[in-house]
Amino acid sequence: MGWAIALHGGAGDIPLSLPPERRIPREAGLRHCLDVGIVALKAHKHPLDVVELVVRELENHPHFNAGKGSVLTTSGTVEMEACIMDGKTKKCGAVSGLSTVVNAISLARLVMEKTPHIYLGFDGAEAFAREQIDYTQPIQKEVKNDAAIADGDSQIGTVGCVAVDSEGNLATATSTGGLVNKMVGRIGDTPIIGAGTYANHLCAVSATGRGEAIIRGTVARDVAAVMEFKGLSLKEAAAYVVDQAPPGTAGLVAVSSTGEVAMPFNTTGMFRACATEDGYSEIAIWDCPSK
Numbered sequence: 001m002g003w004a005i006a007l008h009g010g011a012g013d014i015p016l017s018l019p020p021e022r023r024i025p026r027e028a029g030l031r032h033c034l035d036v037g038i039v040a041l042k043a044h045k046h047p048l049d050v051v052e053l054v055v056r057e058l059e060n061h062p063h064f065n066a067g068k069g070s071v072l073t074t075s076g077t078v079e080m081e082a083c084i085m086d087g088k089t090k091k092c093g094a095v096s097g098l099s100t101v102v103n104a105i106s107l108a109r110l111v112m113e114k115t116p117h118i119y120l121g122f123d124g125a126e127a128f129a130r131e132q133i134d135y136t137q138p139i140q141k142e143v144k145n146d147a148a149i150a151d152g153d154s155q156i157g158t159v160g161c162v163a164v165d166s167e168g169n170l171a172t173a174t175s176t177g178g179l180v181n182k183m184v185g186r187i188g189d190t191p192i193i194g195a196g197t198y199a200n201h202l203c204a205v206s207a208t209g210r211g212e213a214i215i216r217g218t219v220a221r222d223v224a225a226v227m228e229f230k231g232l233s234l235k236e237a238a239a240y241v242v243d244q245a246p247p248g249t250a251g252l253v254a255v256s257s258t259g260e261v262a263m264p265f266n267t268t269g270m271f272r273a274c275a276t277e278d279g280y281s282e283i284a285i286w287d288c289p290s291k
Helices: 020-042 049-061 104-114 122-132 143-152 211-216 219-230 234-244
Strands: 005-010 080-088 092-098 119-121 160-163 170-176 198-200 203-209 252-255 269-277 282-283
Touching: 005 020, 005 049, 005 252, 020 049, 020 160, 020 269, 020 282, 049 080, 049 160, 049 170, 080 104, 080 198, 092 104, 092 122, 104 122, 104 170, 119 122, 143 170, 160 203, 160 252, 170 198, 198 219, 203 211, 203 219, 203 234, 211 252, 219 234, 219 252, 234 252, 252 269
Parallel strands: 005 203, 092 119
Antiparallel strands: 005 160, 005 269, 080 092, 080 170, 160 170, 198 203, 203 252, 269 282
């Protein structure tokens, strides 16, 4: 048993001909965020702190569809959502409909730790943020438009991170700007416990892809359920669940309490990275690793 971490920057129809100017910044972003997570785990930070830290870094990267890089709704507005969950306690927090919070994942954690609830959305979530966070700023529309034009190939994606420490503690965090041109008020899989985000004593999962398909398939929870009730390994369970989703709709990253890592997807590609205590690391976009 040892620590392990995996993260993603979205799954979807990512063309093999993706130009270097679009590919390289994302690969560099994945590498940076992976390094941040590795340093935190080596410093014996709790996995909950690690996944929040890594997802904050992903939210701050303009080339991923979360935080700074969030896409626009049909009305040209930003509506971000996020979720965080601790595997041991099953404590969790989620938010939707954010437009002024810089790091949605940190607000989700505050919902988990500072309220009796799990999920806050829209005006209520924004009001809670103003009470809890020292500094918020409106997401600048000019940045969003540039991002949507430049990064259209990955804008059905999400960002997420899962981690386990050497004691088997698990956590997951997911954040997204949603679908390009989504209806105002649309909520995807990311903030829904068991769909886009889930952790228990066996594994931690963060999903990405088409939210409606992931919700229908309860993808994140199903990985844990297949492990528990069918006795499959993490890699077997994750591959099975992704294979059950409609082609081209789902990908996920997951870690088990024993330090196993899985990153399957049934889309053209998935921006992803992982590392384990034994020295293995991977940063990739194409070629599904579950084969």
